[in-house]
Amino acid sequence: MSATLSDARIVTPDGVHDGWLTIEDGRITHIGRGQAPRDGHDLGGRTVVPGFVDIHSHGGAGGSFPDGDPETAAEVAAFHLGRGSTTLVASLVTAAPGTLARAASVLADLCEQGLLAGVHFEGPYIARSRCGAHEPTLLRAPDVAEFRALVKAGRGHVRMLTIAPELPDALDVIREAAAEGIVAALGHSDATYEQTLDGIEAGATVATHLYNALPPLGHRAPGPVAALLQDERVTVELINDGVHVHPAMLRLAMDAAGADRTALITDAMAAAGMGDGRYPLGPMTVDVKDGVARLAEGGAIAGSTLTMDAAFRRTVREVGRSLVDAARMASLTPARVLGLDGETGSITVGRYADLVVLDEDLGVAGVMKRGAWVRRP
Template sequence: MTTTLADARVVTPEGVHDGWLTIEDGRITHVGRGAAPGPGHGLGGRYVVPGFVDIHNHGGAGGSFPTGDPDEAGRIAAMHARHGTTTLVASLVTATLDSLSRATSALADLCEDGVLAGIHFEGPYISKARCGAHDPALLREPSVPEFTGLLKAGRGHVRMITIAAELPGALDTIREAAANDVIAALGHSDAGYEQTIAGIEAGARVATHLYNAMPQLGHRDPGPIAALLEDGRVTVELVNDGVHVHPAMLRLAYRAAGPGRTALITDAMAAAGVGDGSYGLGPLRVDVVDGVARLADGPGAGSIAGSTLTMDAAFRRAVHELGLSLPEAAEVTSLTPARVLGLADRLGSVSTGRQADLVVLTEDLRVAGVMRRGAWITEP
């Protein structure tokens, strides 16, 4: 079956043009300019952008990936899909090894079913000094044997692990991750400039939510941020929700890293798509007030605890707050994170041969329709 989307403003890596595209067997087969050569689904001049790729997401729709509940995880993925996220990595938080292993095994089933694109361990190998919304009592020093045990539970679906480079055993664990095609990310870390460079040299290739949960830039003590921004091998995650990072600092990071090394993420937790209230994030409780999630109690009470962001909102903010063009916004929400996952040859852009993961946006960049693998999730 062939589907033609006509009368669209198509956002490609090369620019924005009035045109059309055809989809067959879940893939884009043609991207054309001007009027479609035959009848099609008219979009009324609305934008077509690639489906969003979120590589750091803890939950939404009232649910949380760390519980490992398959039904809950399915609801989370469905809610984010309605907001345009067609490729989603499930992020876990610090917990006991048994809890992590059980959740990983359960989520691996959803990866095999194509609901999720992988699993991300944010903890337990992170710094107590920079643990944020993680239970400090459950943090551990990195261990290669422990890590390989978690990999076995994931059955090939563990895609990323966040590690503090300064911890004993961190560099060996980063090397082990790289050897197993798992992305090592540096974050929740008290590392200095040189320690961060050592982590990159060991194989780390992502900065977990740059600026947050790490020492800040200093003109005599540059710290991890400078090391992560200046190394062309590192992709930096940014939470563009108006809470985690000031827009000026987001623009600074973007100018340093460029669209090819900037990946917008949600870092979403259970309240995303729902609203204010009290929620769980792993073993901790989080209060959400006016859309801002903070730890409710314990040593880190008041710390930011994830976000209520969805990727469509991150896309809008990229255009309206950061001044990105539509192709640039599509790159940082789709193509670059797809590249991080090694999937840029399959998805992440509106290009011939790519998977037909598409988001239809109105003039004010609101979601009007979502297609995944050639099938409408929400039909415009």
């Protein structure tokens, strides 16, 4: 099957070009400027960016990945796909070993169906003092044997583990993850600057939602944020929803890490795409008011109601980044984190035709996955 998209404003890794592109068998075969050589789908000058790659999402559309229900998980994936996330990792939260293993197995089925790009264990090896919306009674010390069992349950689809490097045996688990090709992400941590560097040396390459659930920057005790921003081996996740991080601190992180080391994420929970109300997040109960999710007990921020299209839009409109940089942070950089940048994450010849068509307000007008319209503009 082949198709041509014409009269498009195409955002590629090296700039924004007015022109056209062709697609054959689900992949981009040509990118041209000016008038298309043949008739195609006329986009009327609308902007085309690569499909978004969300490496940290817990749910949406009223459903939650930690529930471990296949139908619910498929509905969540479909919701985020409609908002432009053509590649989506399902994030779990701290739970008992059996609960995590069962959920990972269910989600692995959806990975094999092509609905998800992997599984992310956020916890249970995180600091009690920075546990946020995780059930503190279920936190436990890092354990290589338990981690291996969870990886086995995921049948090759476990992509990421969030862990606090200061915990006993954490460095051993980080090394195990790295050896298995699983991304070790540092987060929900009270680590010092030095302990964070130890985690990076052990093989950690991602910062889970930078700033959030971490000690603040200090001029005498710089803490993990400084270590994670400074180290070229680390990609930092950022939640750009207007709640989790002030725009000035987003700019600080983006300036320090650059678009090549910044990955926009949603950290979305069940309320994404829904109204205010009460929702589950694993074993925890979350109240959403005015679009902000907080634990019913204690009031800690509990994920977000963000979608990647809104994160992209805010990065351009509120933070002042270019379309090229925003596309890199929303697509190419997170694809690289997953090792998928050779297949998706950019509008490049040879890559899958995972595309989002945006209107003049940067709202989603169309979504294509592997050359097929999910939402036709």
